[in-house]
Amino acid sequence: MAIAENPATATTGIVADDRSYVDWPAILAGTLLATAVSFVLLTFGSALGLSLTSAYEGEGLSVMGYAIAAALWLLWVQISSFFAGGYLTGRLRRRFGDATEQESDLRDGAHGLTFADWSRPW
Numbered sequence: 001m002a003i004a005e006n007p008a009t010a011t012t013g014i015v016a017d018d019r020s021y022v023d024w025p026a027i028l029a030g031t032l033l034a035t036a037v038s039f040v041l042l043t044f045g046s047a048l049g050l051s052l053t054s055a056y057e058g059e060g061l062s063v064m065g066y067a068i069a070a071a072l073w074l075l076w077v078q079i080s081s082f083f084a085g086g087y088l089t090g091r092l093r094r095r096f097g098d099a100t101e102q103e104s105d106l107r108d109g110a111h112g113l114t115f116a117d118w119s120r121p122w
Helices: 007-012 024-052 063-092 101-118
Strands: none
Touching: 024 063, 063 101
C-alpha cells in the first residue's frame, strides 16, 4: 500500500512550518542574563556610591553631584543589561529553514528587541 504525498510538499519540496517566530526559551535566557548583568552592575555601583560619601560635614560629593552620578549610573546599567540580554536573545533564536540571510538577520534583531518588553524590572 503506497503512502499518499501531501500535494503542497510534492511540488515545492518545502514543508510548511507552523512554529511561532517567538522563541520563548531564548527570551527567558536573555532575561536571565539581563537580570544577572543588572544585579552585578548595581552592586558595583552601590560600592562606588558608598565610596563617594563621607560621614563628615562638608566632605565627599555634594547631594546634586551624587544624584547626577546615580542617575547616569542607573541609565548605564539599564542600557547595558538590555543590550546584553537582547543580543543573547537574538543569537539564541532558532533559524527557520526557508529564511534568507537578510531575513534571518532581521528576525534575529526583531526577536532581540521583543526581549526588551519582557525583561523590564518595573
